[in-house]
Amino acid sequence: MTARALNLALRQLEITLAVLAPGAFPGDTSINQYYQPRRLGDAAPGANVGWTTGFWTGQLWLAHALTGQHALRRAAEQQTASFIARLEQDVDLQHHDLGFLYMLSCATAHHLCGQPGAHAATLGAAQRLLARFLPGAGVIQSWGTMDDAEQRGRVIIDGIMNLPLLHWAARTTGDPAYTDVARSHLQRTRTHLVRPGGSTYHTFHFDADNGAALRPSTHQGLADDSCWARGQAWGIYGFALNHRHLPELKLLDDAMRLADYFLAQLPPDRIALWDLSLPHDGGEPRDSSACAIAACGLLEIADQLPEGAQRQHYHGAALDLLEALTLHCAGHRPASGGLLRHGVYHRAADLGVDEATLWGDYYYLEALARVEGHWTPAQL
Numbered sequence: 001m002t003a004r005a006l007n008l009a010l011r012q013l014e015i016t017l018a019v020l021a022p023g024a025f026p027g028d029t030s031i032n033q034y035y036q037p038r039r040l041g042d043a044a045p046g047a048n049v050g051w052t053t054g055f056w057t058g059q060l061w062l063a064h065a066l067t068g069q070h071a072l073r074r075a076a077e078q079q080t081a082s083f084i085a086r087l088e089q090d091v092d093l094q095h096h097d098l099g100f101l102y103m104l105s106c107a108t109a110h111h112l113c114g115q116p117g118a119h120a121a122t123l124g125a126a127q128r129l130l131a132r133f134l135p136g137a138g139v140i141q142s143w144g145t146m147d148d149a150e151q152r153g154r155v156i157i158d159g160i161m162n163l164p165l166l167h168w169a170a171r172t173t174g175d176p177a178y179t180d181v182a183r184s185h186l187q188r189t190r191t192h193l194v195r196p197g198g199s200t201y202h203t204f205h206f207d208a209d210n211g212a213a214l215r216p217s218t219h220q221g222l223a224d225d226s227c228w229a230r231g232q233a234w235g236i237y238g239f240a241l242n243h244r245h246l247p248e249l250k251l252l253d254d255a256m257r258l259a260d261y262f263l264a265q266l267p268p269d270r271i272a273l274w275d276l277s278l279p280h281d282g283g284e285p286r287d288s289s290a291c292a293i294a295a296c297g298l299l300e301i302a303d304q305l306p307e308g309a310q311r312q313h314y315h316g317a318a319l320d321l322l323e324a325l326t327l328h329c330a331g332h333r334p335a336s337g338g339l340l341r342h343g344v345y346h347r348a349a350d351l352g353v354d355e356a357t358l359w360g361d362y363y364y365l366e367a368l369a370r371v372e373g374h375w376t377p378a379q380l
Helices: 001-020 053-067 070-089 098-113 118-130 157-162 164-173 176-193 229-243 251-264 287-303 310-327 358-371
Strands: 154-156 203-207 213-217 343-346 351-355
Touching: 001 053, 001 070, 001 310, 001 358, 053 070, 053 098, 053 358, 070 098, 070 118, 098 118, 098 157, 098 164, 118 164, 118 176, 154 157, 154 176, 157 164, 157 176, 157 229, 164 176, 164 203, 164 229, 176 203, 176 229, 176 251, 229 251, 229 287, 251 287, 251 310, 287 310, 287 343, 287 358, 310 358
Parallel strands: none
Antiparallel strands: 154 203, 203 213, 343 351
């Protein structure tokens, strides 16, 4: 089933690429099930702005690695050049999502083909992420400029997914500062954003100067004390990825706790509701992207466990999620132009509800490639 699903996903991607203008980036989500050129603020249509563009370029690089098609490489190189220019011009980089942007574009371009400028841009992005560290609080501030009174000292669970950029920089430069910052941020995230039962807060506020733990909150979840599904999935995959680099922290145990909670909250069709605290029969929309991210996290957990029942359990759970996604959510033209339907960006703001999402598409493609044995990630 995964081989057929992978072929379908690649066809969906290639058709979307063909209908976009050369070099253009699609929006965060589809609109009426089809991607349109990105529109954000005053930027030109299709511009490289926002936090999600790396997921599109990442799909192109992954598709090229899977198929060898020169047209996909040419498109991915063009997009990667845009990321190099974006860093040079300091376009919309005042946030922590630099890992999502530059690991999936420039780091991958350097890894796969040595594209000129890609290595330097990845390192530049890592330096910017390092500069968001608040020594007094021991965390990387997630959003806003570093003097933003509302966002100063705020951390979100998604942030640990961006830390592979720091591990990459530590390997590249030999500078332990990158690892030290990642370690501190992970320890504080684990202590304050993970609840005893294995669920997670979306965001947490620290005193930026002395590190005092202030309060949890949410931005996209149902409530401050609920469990936003995509945030839980980011936590699963993020802790598992970081365990490779900092095994002494035993982050794989945390990844498994979060995974167990996520799996226990799924409805019978195995597609998570957008918040795991919601009743299954309440009519609220599913978020397929959370399951795609979680599937990658489960595969990553299994890959790091020794042979045995525990490894088989998490690998089987990943296959179970992928089967459900393929059965219930796989995009197929003419009904949908995305790889994965039934995603949710921001339910409360009515953004991208029951649409394809760039991150859902990317992690669905990655999970399928992992299962088929064709994934060679730069971030590991």
